[in-house]
Amino acid sequence: MMEKNRLLLDVDTGIDDALAILYALLSPEIRVEGITTGFGNTDVDQATENTLRVIQVANCGYEVPVAKGAAGPLKRVFPGGVPHIHGNNGIGDAELPSSKQQPLEETAAEFIVRKVNESPGELILVTVGRQTNLALALQLDPSIVTKFKKVVVMGGAVFVPGNITPVSEANLYGDPEAAAIVFESELPLVIVGLDVTQQTRLTKHHMAHLAREVAEDKRDVLAFVEASLERYFDFYAFSNGFDGECSMHDPLAVIVAIHPSLVKTQMLNAVIDCGAGYTAGMVITDRRVRSLVGRPVEFCLEVDSAKAIEELLSVFTKGE
Ligand code: RIB
Ligand code: CA
Numbered sequence: 001m002m003e004k005n006r007l008l009l010d011v012d013t014g015i016d017d018a019l020a021i022l023y024a025l026l027s028p029e030i031r032v033e034g035i036t037t038g039f040g041n042t043d044v045d046q047a048t049e050n051t052l053r054v055i056q057v058a059n060c061g062y063e064v065p066v067a068k069g070a071a072g073p074l075k076r077v078f079p080g081g082v083p084h085i086h087g088n089n090g091i092g093d094a095e096l097p098s099s100k101q102q103p104l105e106e107t108a109a110e111f112i113v114r115k116v117n118e119s120p121g122e123l124i125l126v127t128v129g130r131q132t133n134l135a136l137a138l139q140l141d142p143s144i145v146t147k148f149k150k151v152v153v154m155g156g157a158v159f160v161p162g163n164i165t166p167v168s169e170a171n172l173y174g175d176p177e178a179a180a181i182v183f184e185s186e187l188p189l190v191i192v193g194l195d196v197t198q199q200t201r202l203t204k205h206h207m208a209h210l211a212r213e214v215a216e217d218k219r220d221v222l223a224f225v226e227a228s229l230e231r232y233f234d235f236y237a238f239s240n241g242f243d244g245e246c247s248m249h250d251p252l253a254v255i256v257a258i259h260p261s262l263v264k265t266q267m268l269n270a271v272i273d274c275g276a277g278y279t280a281g282m283v284i285t286d287r288r289v290r291s292l293v294g295r296p297v298e299f300c301l302e303v304d305s306a307k308a309i310e311e312l313l314s315v316f317t318k319g320e
Pocket of ligand 1: 012014015016017040041128129154163169170171249250
């Protein structure tokens with residue numbers, strides 16, 4: 001039997017976060033060891049509620065503990081969620097039944113520290129929200145820095161524009177000081193930023209095809225995905241001029257975590273800007289020949305987006 005990839009997910013559930021969670025829970029190659037939640041697309045309480053409901057609809061056949069995390073950035077004020085992108089409830093106003101599962105008593109940071117200490121060198125952490133929970137975990141126990149198999153971060157933009165300011169991506173902009181702690185650490189980072197996520201697009205054609213091919217036992221989950229994506233397609237048409245397409249930021253990060261051959265990466269020295277204004281949370285890469293600023297970080301710069309989307313959709317077409 002194939003050995004599963006053991007993942008921790010850190011999310012701000014979110015439409016694309018929900019899809020990332022579903023992909024991870026339904027993939028036969030992944031065992032999700034736990035999900036930590038934070039503020040971002042919505043507040044942390046709603047993100048936690050959404051996460052519990054998404055786990056329930058996934059019906060993956062095993063228990064997935066959820067630990068609630070930070071309600072706001074380390075040093076700044078959380079301005080609130082983004083209902084114009086992710087709806088009033090964070091999942092595109094799609095409705096899911098409430099779950100009986102409760103979040104753990106321990107915080108997200110405590111949970112991350114415990115899990116990685118229990119299985120040093122074995123867990124892949126994929127963060128698809130702010131870096132706050134991970135930064136707090138590093139502050140709680142600095143020794144964890146060497147204990148992850150790798151840490152895949154959805155965030156940042158190197159050679160493409162930002163999506164919240166002209167140069168900054170939303171996850172890193174949302175807590176620059178936390179992102180700086182993570183980037184300055186010795187964590188084995190793989191950055192899945194807008195360079196690759198903006199081109200990894202799910203289309204209405206994909207969804208129409210999926211509706212025909214969906215496995216019988218995935219119909220409920222597909223109905224949720226269809227409902228939540230309606231708003232997301234509208235947002236990308238308005239903001240990016242996409243015609244019936246939307247970016248799969250968070251799902252791509254999970255896919256890359258277990259299928260690294262789908263991307264081409266480059267090591268670049270990088271730091272996070274912690275100033276105010278447009279450059280807050282910007283990834284500054286020092287690409288000079290004599291590079292002096294930052295530490296080497298692995299950035300995904302090219303992606304086989306067709307294969308990535310195929311991989312994402314495959315989990316909905318396979319029955320139990
Ligand atoms: O910039 C895209 C990221 O911001 C995604 O993680 C999305 O869910 C939002 O958190
Ligand atoms: Ca997210």
